Each structure stands twice: as C-alpha cells, then as structure tokens.
Amino acid sequence: MHMSECCEVSNTNRSAEHCPGCKSRGKSVGLLTLKSLLVPYALEQLETSLSYFFCGTSECTVIYFNERNVFRQDDIKVPCRCAVIMSPCNCSEIMSLWDRRH
Structure with missing residues (x-):
C-alpha cells in the first residue's frame, strides 16, 4: 500500500470540517490512518463512508x-499530540515511533 492511499479521503462534508471541541478547522485524514491508530473498541465506531478530520490544536481533547x-486520546494507540509536529497522514512514522518507545 502506498502512502498516497494512506492519505486518501472519502467524500467530504464541508460543514463537518470544524472540530466539535475547539471549533478550529481540521485537516482531512485518510481511513488507513484511523484504522492504524484507533484501539479496537474505537474501530467498531468507525464509519468508513464518512470523511474524518484531525484536530491539531494542542489544548483540545479531540484528536x-x-x-x-x-x-480522543483514549481511543488512540499512541500519544497523539506528537502528531501535531507531523502530518496526520504519517501513520507508518507514528507507529514506528510508538514501537521504538514500547
């Protein structure tokens, strides 16, 4: 699978681009990123027909x-605020960082 596939985004609902926590505009994120980073119980809630967004606001609890x-952080396998420094599409890099720490 190529990195471009990691970052593919499904149909976008523009009204959903703003974070419900801090109201800042989120960045589109591909489903592969979510499938790689969400814990099992959160994966059960993943709706693959919808677009998802990343909130990079460090003070916000929404990821x-x-x-x-x-x-939120409890739904993610890795400490996700490190992703603020990286693109939210770098799922392989984030998982590599997590593997090195644990």
Whole structure:
C-alpha cells in the first residue's frame, strides 16, 4: 500500500470540517490512518463512508472527528499530540515511533 492511499479521503462534508471541541478547522485524514491508530473498541465506531478530520490544536481533547464521531486520546494507540509536529497522514512514522518507545 502506498502512502498516497494512506492519505486518501472519502467524500467530504464541508460543514463537518470544524472540530466539535475547539471549533478550529481540521485537516482531512485518510481511513488507513484511523484504522492504524484507533484501539479496537474505537474501530467498531468507525464509519468508513464518512470523511474524518484531525484536530491539531494542542489544548483540545479531540484528536479525530467528523459529524457523527469524536475520537480522543483514549481511543488512540499512541500519544497523539506528537502528531501535531507531523502530518496526520504519517501513520507508518507514528507507529514506528510508538514501537521504538514500547
């Protein structure tokens, strides 16, 4: 699988681009990123027909979101605020960082 596939985004609902926590505009994130980073119980809530967004605001508790779902740190396998420094599409780099720490 290529990195471009990691970053592919499904149909976007523009009204859902703003974080429900801090109201800042999120960055589109591909489903592969979410499938790689969400813990099992959060994966069960993942709706693959919807677009998802990443909130990079360090003070906000929301990490990924759309119009129906919100995923917070407890829903993510890695400490996700490190992703603020990286692109939210670098799922392989984030998982590599996590593997080195644990």
